[in-house]
Amino acid sequence: MDTLFDLPEPAAPEEAVIAHYRLSDDEYGSRAEREAIFDAERAMAAAVEQAGVGEVDGNEFGGGEAVLYAYGKDAEALFKVMEPTLHAVPFRPAHVVLRQGSGETESRVDL
Template sequence: MDTLFDLPESEAPEEAVIARYRLSDDAYGSPAEREAFFDAERTLSAAVEAAGVGDVDGNEFGAGEVVLYAYGPDAAALFKVMEPALRGLPFRPAHVVLRQGSQETESRVDL
């Protein structure tokens, strides 16, 4: 054992929920779109934290889309908490990728 780092021997792989939304232009969307997204992101963070299913890790804007990243031990449980707010955003087309398990199996859910 390397005593320099105190890492757990075996840790369950972290799973992910990655939501992608198309914005109204080919850059960063309108100020109103960004504000609506940031409001939803705060709501999602609070819901995920309250449910104890993971963490909303942030977002990326650019090239006409916004991507939201969330991680936790169970992507399905994380998505269940996030789904109402994700579906509530008006930007389309939109979809979510659930990345699950040690083999990083991916499934797509259209919103």
């Protein structure tokens, strides 16, 4: 006998905004640089939450770079909310990777 199962609908793929900032040394940057990244992360998290477009999911430091991660249903909408703060972080070179769909499509935006 064949049995039908109620399977949940597959979730829409989560999209991502991943920001990369070059720091002043080849390790973790200065204390002031780390604080500036933490401040920007808090500001972006508040803006993203208020707009209801996703979540800022943390950071990573190492190898002379700071990386900020954010996820949501629409990378473009997420980036639009985060963009003013992303540009305000003074460390360069810097760029953002927008991952769209199930990760097959990536685009880069230089800051």
